[in-house]
Amino acid sequence: MAILNKITPYIIVFLAAFAIYAQTVNFGFVNDDDYKLAVSSSQNYSQPCSVINAFQNDVFYGNMTVYFYRPLLAVSFIADNKIAGTSVFQAHLTNVLLHGICAALVLFFCRKYLFGHSVSLLAALLFAVHPATIQTVAWIAGRNDSILFMFFILCLIFFKEYLTSKKFVFLGLHFIFLIFCLYTKEHALAIPFLLFCFYILTEEKKFKLPLGVYFLWFLALAVFLASKRIVIPDQTGGLSLSFSKQIFAVFFDHISAIIFFRAPMAEHPETKIFVLGIASCALILFFGAYKKSFAQIKQNLFYIAAAAAFLLPDFIIGAAFAGRTTFQGNRLYIPLFCIAVIFFSFCKTVMQINFKLKKPFYIFIAALIVLSSYITIVNSRAYKDDLTFWTRVVSEGKMIKLLPVLYHINALTNHGLYEEALKEALLYAQLTEYKNTAVLKSLVNIYKILGDDKKADYYISAIQRLYEERSIGMR
Secondary structure, three states: OHHHHHHHHHHHHHHHHHHHOHHHHHOOOOOHHHHHHHHHOHHHHOOOOHHHHHOOOOOOOOOOOOOOOOHHHHHHHHHHHHHHOOOHHHHHHHHHHHHHHHHHHHHHHHHHHOOOHHHHHHHHHHHHHOHHHHHHHHOHHHHHHHHHHHHHHHHHHHHHHHHHHOOHHHHHHHHHHHHHHHOOOHHHHHHHHHHHHHHHHHOOOOOOOOHHHHHHHHHHHHHHHHHHHHHOOOOOOOOEEOOOHHHHHHHHHHHHHHHOOOOOOOOOOOHHHHHHHHHHHHHHHHHHHOOOOHHHHHHHHHHHHHHHHHHHHHHEEOHHHOOOOOOOHHHHHHHHHHHHHHHHHHHHHHHHHOHHHHHHHHHHHHHHHHHHHHHHHHHHHHHOOHHHHHHHHHHHOOOOOHHHHHHHHHHHHHOOOHHHHHHHHHHHHHHOOOOOHHHHHHHHHHHHHOOOHHHHHHHHHHHHHHHHHHHHHOO
């Protein structure tokens, strides 16, 4: 009975996370990333040394013009392939199971290091059903962030245990999960810095961190960067930090999605996003600073730093990122955890100051969980298939971006909606003054399907003229 009482909260959190996304296991693919990870690369997954091969290639095995070195993401699809081949059901099921595990880890971390049982359960439930998790769970390729979170929180747990016990077994496990983080996603390059911040800001009884710990962090970074350099020799050229208005719009779009329970699919650069974003940042700082001691404030500074570090890619531009076509909410997974910790630490302080607020607090959080569940269930349906998703992105977008439009035209065509695809392709061909070859190629494809070879040939000729003009212009 005692064991059952201990594991029951974890079962509740896992089942809540699973239930909220259960519908997604019957969804399809929404873009090229999904298909290429689960299907196009499957020939590499069935090889005898497939896991080793994953560390010797970029994550798309050369099937994309954008190169990412993420071997453990590939390993997750190798596991799917071993279980059920190229099954899209299995791919979605893995995403949901990973989310359930991550939600349970949130509960474990909060119960062991931060809050009481009731507050920790509420924090984990809110994390499990928050709409900021939609892209990570409902989008097959979004699992990269749940895998990274799983390794990151385990890395943090074992580091904390090492600081408390000084046992080298925990330091070894900490190092292993740090390596796992790095081989999951490039964002993990910030983790050694965050671990140092964790040591400085959260340890009340500090001891001098052994040089061996710093050496292990350096070794992990060196091994990862060296192996990445071997596999992808030069794919960082042109990357730079940018602090333009458009880039800040992306950041505010992301941060406000967490605070205000938004579930966008397209980017939102309009003025209201700046208002919501600034208000969100102010609230986070307020929640973090509203503590009874400076030591508690310092602890929250770590979570603010971690949230900022994992949102730093919002400010990175360059050819390797090829522009942003959607909201990219999958990168909110770790920041959501960090901000949830800050918010619940604020609530805990308020209840300590005024115990009478405990019941209203529980009612308020319960209402947030119900509201979040509704928002998440409804909006995750946008990932049902490619047509549903790109229709949502194009209709929701406040600015014309041709790449989402092209994906939408292709989705309309793939679903046999040729007249609608033709209408949209003609509209955007006109908007681009018939100078965008990708749009013209879509017109060629549609007219061939419709059997209108005359018009198809006309646009083929137009494409050839554009190539000739560009060739002359480059001389």
